[in-house]
Amino acid sequence: MKILCVDIGTGTQDILLYDSRRELENAYQLILPSPTIRVARAIRQATRERRPVLLTGVTMGGGPCHWAVEDHLRAGLPVYATPEAARTFNDDLDAVEAMGVQIVSEDEAARMDERVVRLALRDFDWDALRQAFEAFDVPLRLDGIAVAVFDHGAAPPGYSDRKFRFDYLARQLSEQRDLTVFAHRWDEIPPALTRLQATVRTVREVFDGPVVGMDTAPAAVLGATLDPRVAAWRRCLVVNIG
Secondary structure, three states: OOEEEEEEEEOOOEEEEEEOOOOHHHHHEEEEEEEHHHHHHHHHHHHHHHHHHEEEEEOOOOOOOHHHHHHHHHHHEEEEOOHHHHOOOOHHHHHHHHHHEEEEOOOHHHHOOOEEEEEEOOOOHHHHHHHHHHHOOOOOOEEEEEEEEEOOOOOOOOOOOHHHHHHHHHHHHHOOOOOOHEEOOOOOOOOHHHHHHHHHHHHHHOOOOOEEEHHHHHHHHHHHHOOOHHHOOOOOOOOOOO
């Protein structure tokens, strides 16, 4: 059995190709720049070239790409985004427009001239991962894909993103005191987890086998507890330091 595991963070995306025929220590691993870092680099290049930017695609992780957009706008250059891509920066599109980003429809985006730098947002890039493995003669014939992202959730207006996330974590654990409660089949992801939904939807566009999505922090802690040395302890403190 082969399962591609991808943990998509702020600075890096950490990839492990699990193969049940191999010792886990010998599983192939890649540590690559995160999607938001790659998008941020492209935006900063557009800033240097004094070109407008158009963001399409789906909701993805913010951070570096968000900061690059802010710098682009401060330089007096326009940023356009389709609604789903714009939610990368805030689930409230009014707040995104208040940043200075111009929300456009898919049709309007398609009609923009060639001088616009077009960037498709997504947290999972199947073609790039497949090519990376195949460059070393490792074809991705998979039995499943597991992805993990940090998703604060789509908080209602006036509701702190941080508090919304903490309330979600507390609610899940009150129902089942087991970290696996944060792992979801592709068709069972809570509606409020818009980034995780978008990521899994991107996976499903290229892979029709089993797909699991999980919050990255509980995934890290759960993985640590599965280490045989840690599992032997009756009580332990596991800290996820990002």
